[in-house]
Amino acid sequence: MAELETTFGQVDPKTGLKPMVINLGPQHPSTHGVLRVRLALDGEQVRACEPIIGYLHTGIEKNCEDLTWNQAITLTDRMDYLSPITNNFGYVLGVEKLLGVEVPKRCQYIRVMFAELSRIASHLVWLGTSAMDMGAMSPFFYTMQQREHILDLIEMSAGARMNPSYFRVGGLLNDLPPGFSEKLRAFLDGFPRWLQEYYALLDRNPIWIERLKGTSPMTAEQALEYGWTGPLLRASGVPRDLRKTNPYSSYEDFDFDVVTETAGDVYARYHVRMREMQESLKIIRQAIDNLPEGEWHVPGWKVYPPDKAEIGRNMEALIYHFKLFTEGIRVPAGEVYSAVEGPKGEIGYFLVSDGSGKPYRVRVRGPSFYNLQALPVLVQDKILADVVAAIGSIDIVLGEVDR
Amino acid sequence: MLTVILILVKGIITATLLLAAFGVMTWVERKVLARFQFRPGPNRLGPAGVMQFVADGLKLVFKEEIIPTAADRLVYLMAPFISLTAAIIAFAVIPWGPPIHIFGQTVSMEIGGPNIGILFIFAITSLGVYGLILGGWASSNKYSLLGGLRSTAQIISYELAMGLAVTGVLLAAGSADLNTIIARQYHLWFIVPQILGFIIYVITMVAETNRTPFDLPEAENELVAGYHTEYTGLKWAMYMMAEYINMITVSGLATTLFLGGWHGPWLPPEIWFLIKVAAFMYFFIWLRATLPRLRYDRLMAFGWKVLLPVALLNTLATAVWVAVAR
Numbered sequence: 001m002a003e004l005e006t007t008f009g010q011v012d013p014k015t016g017l018k019p020m021v022i023n024l025g026p027q028h029p030s031t032h033g034v035l036r037v038r039l040a041l042d043g044e045q046v047r048a049c050e051p052i053i054g055y056l057h058t059g060i061e062k063n064c065e066d067l068t069w070n071q072a073i074t075l076t077d078r079m080d081y082l083s084p085i086t087n088n089f090g091y092v093l094g095v096e097k098l099l100g101v102e103v104p105k106r107c108q109y110i111r112v113m114f115a116e117l118s119r120i121a122s123h124l125v126w127l128g129t130s131a132m133d134m135g136a137m138s139p140f141f142y143t144m145q146q147r148e149h150i151l152d153l154i155e156m157s158a159g160a161r162m163n164p165s166y167f168r169v170g171g172l173l174n175d176l177p178p179g180f181s182e183k184l185r186a187f188l189d190g191f192p193r194w195l196q197e198y199y200a201l202l203d204r205n206p207i208w209i210e211r212l213k214g215t216s217p218m219t220a221e222q223a224l225e226y227g228w229t230g231p232l233l234r235a236s237g238v239p240r241d242l243r244k245t246n247p248y249s250s251y252e253d254f255d256f257d258v259v260t261e262t263a264g265d266v267y268a269r270y271h272v273r274m275r276e277m278q279e280s281l282k283i284i285r286q287a288i289d290n291l292p293e294g295e296w297h298v299p300g301w302k303v304y305p306p307d308k309a310e311i312g313r314n315m316e317a318l319i320y321h322f323k324l325f326t327e328g329i330r331v332p333a334g335e336v337y338s339a340v341e342g343p344k345g346e347i348g349y350f351l352v353s354d355g356s357g358k359p360y361r362v363r364v365r366g367p368s369f370y371n372l373q374a375l376p377v378l379v380q381d382k383i384l385a386d387v388v389a390a391i392g393s394i395d396i397v398l399g400e401v402d403r
Numbered sequence: 404m405l406t407v408i409l410i411l412v413k414g415i416i417t418a419t420l421l422l423a424a425f426g427v428m429t430w431v432e433r434k435v436l437a438r439f440q441f442r443p444g445p446n447r448l449g450p451a452g453v454m455q456f457v458a459d460g461l462k463l464v465f466k467e468e469i470i471p472t473a474a475d476r477l478v479y480l481m482a483p484f485i486s487l488t489a490a491i492i493a494f495a496v497i498p499w500g501p502p503i504h505i506f507g508q509t510v511s512m513e514i515g516g517p518n519i520g521i522l523f524i525f526a527i528t529s530l531g532v533y534g535l536i537l538g539g540w541a542s543s544n545k546y547s548l549l550g551g552l553r554s555t556a557q558i559i560s561y562e563l564a565m566g567l568a569v570t571g572v573l574l575a576a577g578s579a580d581l582n583t584i585i586a587r588q589y590h591l592w593f594i595v596p597q598i599l600g601f602i603i604y605v606i607t608m609v610a611e612t613n614r615t616p617f618d619l620p621e622a623e624n625e626l627v628a629g630y631h632t633e634y635t636g637l638k639w640a641m642y643m644m645a646e647y648i649n650m651i652t653v654s655g656l657a658t659t660l661f662l663g664g665w666h667g668p669w670l671p672p673e674i675w676f677l678i679k680v681a682a683f684m685y686f687f688i689w690l691r692a693t694l695p696r697l698r699y700d701r702l703m704a705f706g707w708k709v710l711l712p713v714a715l716l717n718t719l720a721t722a723v724w725v726a727v728a729r
Contacts, residue, residue, distance in 0.1 A: 022545045028627060044549065044699060135615060135696025141440035207616055207695050384549070385698045388625050 019047045024387065026055045032129060032391065033398030037375070044383045049376040053369075056402040064362040068328025069095050070169055072359060077163035079366060080400040083122035085114045085154070086342040087400075088167040091362075093248060094338030094349040095169045098331050101303055105292045107171055108250040113184075113287040114154070114166060115249075115340070116280040120191075121150040122343035122395075123273045130270075130392035131202060134211050139201055146194050149187045156180055169329055170304035171297025181288055188285055195277060203274075212267035216378040216390040219264060226377070227370040230345025231272045232394065236264035242341040249340075253290075254283045266393040273395075303329055328357025344368050344395055366400035413514045418491055425647045426456040432688050439692035466636035471542060474633065478541035483634065483641035486534025490648040493527040496520040497655040498582055500665050500673040520581035521569055524656060525562070528611065531645065532558045535613075538642070539630035550629025553619045553699060557610060560706030561617075565607035567714035571600035571721040572660045585664035592663040596724075599717040601661045603710055605686075608653040610706070612646060614687055616694040617702060654683035 019040035026034040034055035040048040060079060064072040076091045077084035089111060096103065103111075128143035151161040157177055158164030166173050202208045218228070223236040233240055241258040243251040259275040261268035297304040301320035310317040333355040339348035345367025352361040371394050378390040430445065430453055437444025445452030470479060495514040532554055539551020572593050576584040584593075594601045610617040619629075626632070631642045658664060658679040667675030697705070 020545060131695065135618065136694060137436075137615075138440050138692050141442065145441060201693070202695075205695065207697055210701055211695060211698055383698070383700060384625050385696075 017042075026052075032396055035372075035391070035396065035398055035401075037387065037391070039379075039384075039387065041384065044385075046379045046382055046384065046387060049379050049387070051372055051375045053372070053398070053401050056398045058399070058403065060403045061362050061364055064359055066358065068357050069331055069359060070324075070328065072362065073165045073168065074163065076364075077165055078399060079364065079403055080122075080342065080344065080347070080368070080397045081162060082125050082397055083118040083343045084163055085118040085166060086122075086340055086347060088165060089115050089249075090338055090340040090342070090347045090349045091351075092167045092169050093340065094336050094351045095329075095331060097336045097338055098334055098351060098353055099169070099303060099329070100332070101170060101298050103171055103298055104295045105250065106294050107296045109287045109291050110172060110176060110296065111167060111249050112251060112254065113284050113291075114157075116283045116287075117150050117153060119280050119343040120277050121147045123277050124150075126273060126343075126392075126395040127198060127270075130389075130395075131208075133388045133392040134208065136202070136208070139198060142194065142197065142201070146191060149191075153180070153184055153187065156183065168297075168304070175296045181291075184284070184288055188281060188288075191281065192278075195274070199274070202270075209267065211385075211389060212270055213265060214263075215266040215386050216382065216393065217263065217265040218374065218378065222374070222377065223264070226374040228345070228374065229367050229370065230342065231259075231276060232269060232345065232371055234258065234260045235268040235272045237262040242339060242346060246339075254286050256280075256283050266389050269393045330355065330357060331359075339365070342367060344397070344400070345371060347400075364400075364403055366403060368394070368396040368398075368400045369403075372396050372401055410514060414495070417494065417514055421491060421494055421648055421651065422644070424651055425644050426460065428647050428651070428684060429459070429643075430456045431684070432691075435685065435688045436692055439689075460640070463636050463640045468638070469633075469635045471544065471633050473543040475541040475543070478537050479633075480638070482534045482538030482541060483638045483645070484534070485537065486531050486645035487641045487648070489527050489531035489534065490645040490652065493524050493531070494648065494652045494655065496523050496581060497652065497659060498585065498664065499655065499676045500671075518578070518580040518583075521573065521579050521656075521660075524652070525566060525569075528649065528652070529558070529562060531649065534642075534645065535630045538634065542630075542633035544633050546626045546628070547630050547632045550626045550632070553626075554613065554630060556699070556703060557613070557617065557619060557706075560703050561607045561610040561710070564603055564706060564710035564714045565611060567711070567718050568600040568603035568607065569660060570714075570718045571597050574718070574721045574725050577725075581659050581664075585659060585666065588663040589666060592661060592666075594661040597661060597717075597721070599713065600721075601657075603714050603717065604657060604661065606710065608657060609687070609690060610702075612649045612653055612687075614646075614650065615691040616697050618696060619699055619702060650684060650687055651680060654680045654687075657683055 019042050022039050022041055024037040024039055026036040036052040036055065038050040038052060039046055058078070060075045064075055067075070073088055073091060076087040079087050124143040124147040128140035131139035131143075154164050154166065155161045157180060158166035158173055164173075218232070218236050220233075220236045220238050223233050224238065228236070229240065237260055239258045239260045242248070243256075244258050256279045259272050259279060261272050301317060301324075305321050305324045306314070306317035311321050331353040333353055335350065335352045337348060337350045339346050341347075346365065347367055348365035350361070350363040350365070351359055354360040375390060375394065378394075379387045382390070433455070434444040434451065445455035448454035448458055470476060497520075535554040536551045539547040539549075539554070542548075572584065573579055575593060575596060576587045578584060578587075587593075609615075613619070631639055634642060655676070658676060662679050665672035665676040667678075670678075
């Protein structure tokens, strides 16, 4: 920190001038929330950069300790609010690992389907906002329009659009509603054309390519040193994707490629995300085509509450229902780390249980937090416009950075 | 005496029309942009939301005037006036119709018609950039300062190429008088022999008016709002007016220099002028809906290393052609 302070106040030996210190944020159009970036500028050139976080700290990790295992899911929604479903995913997998239960195949497939849908939704927001950062207005509206279809699908089955809490410990909130598969297929058929439209609008635009190519490159070694995961790491040429390396929830059943690029610059990150959307489409199509019939939650009433109709008929069901909703699921004491591949990288949960109905500790590894730390490296000696491009390419969500 | 009255009347009419055009233009831009982006755009006030600009104007009048304590008050207050005045004056010499005969006199449609019309426009629009620089500096805000500096760099890089692009037309027409230039295009618009000059002019005119993809001085994603970050209410509106009127002026000049001014069959010449200017205005909105912003250093490089040499070449070629033709 002391070293950084001297950089900020340092007099340039050549000119004898101090750099201009400027605050980008916490209220600024392109910091995607409340990120504050302190910059020392020489003209428009960045001499030093320091991301300052904590403006959206909500104490989610601590609050989880006061809620039952199932209630805490609602808080995980609110971290990466652009892709709440993948947040739920890592958490419920962790709790299920502690419980030692495995959900039926149908549930696993539905989970995969929704995780990929929300990956596309998240990437669409990223595409729209980062195009906006570059000054292109319209792509934002085009991507939001398609994201709307995904939110409709999520609303259809979970009842909520932004914070669905659709995944529950031991299952889902409910099975797929009637008519869902037709609506999903309509989206799957319509979306690729739009993807081509985005390519036509951006990738064939010399200004866009000039802004992105060679901007803020990161080597594979650097990326690994900073703990980068997700599309950022893959853009630097490291084919690390938890869906392939540590398959969870039946990802091994699906045929898809891990998208990598080698350049490691903003343009490579853009391409990785664009192609990932295509891969996600592939996965969703396979999931809906091969969706197994059968149960969509774990059997028995110890983990997943009994059906509402059953409560009226069965005394035992009523007791289980009451126990589950007052005390929560009894999770055996122990600790577990469970991670899934979110749209922004590895979203991991370290869960500690003391055997009660509430978590003893929930520690979240938010990918945005780790990815953001490399910002000073990305923008060193670049110009101000590249800072915006770099922040956009990291694809941060401050709710996840600060938690 | 009659001349003075005439000039006054013409001045009032032109200024009123320009300000009205600014109002309508803000509505048109929002509506067209909305169509590009699958939105309805303004649709609450009046038919198709056409009264929106009146409401916006009224809102701005009643906004609280905020002057930053650290600002240089005099310069801060003057800067938007400089921009707006320059923008309106520059339009004064553009003939938007053929001369008419009234009270036994021949009255030209422009307010003043110096025989060096083009030079006048360039002189005045160059003054307009002072409004941006001074406003950016006087706000004593770092973002404003960066915006002001960017506009300086941009205008310097692009005004030269613009001037050279126009030189080709001057050589071909053999006059700097706008009415003469229009008269010379009676048979063939200058866009045909001067296509290179036209392309350069169109690029530089977008840069000159700080519009996408050259809207660096007010790049909202980098500089919040650039030079007018600290401006509120009517003073902010003045900057906006200056920008839109500048758009109209450069479009009018493009029409005059390359598209034969008010020449056109069947319709009245004033309508032809309007149609041609409107086409350019639509082009501005189209660009805004489609393109991302250029990077500051690339913009400079493009101006100096591409546009300027090409414009020079174009001037040289035209000069040789004119010399040989004689």
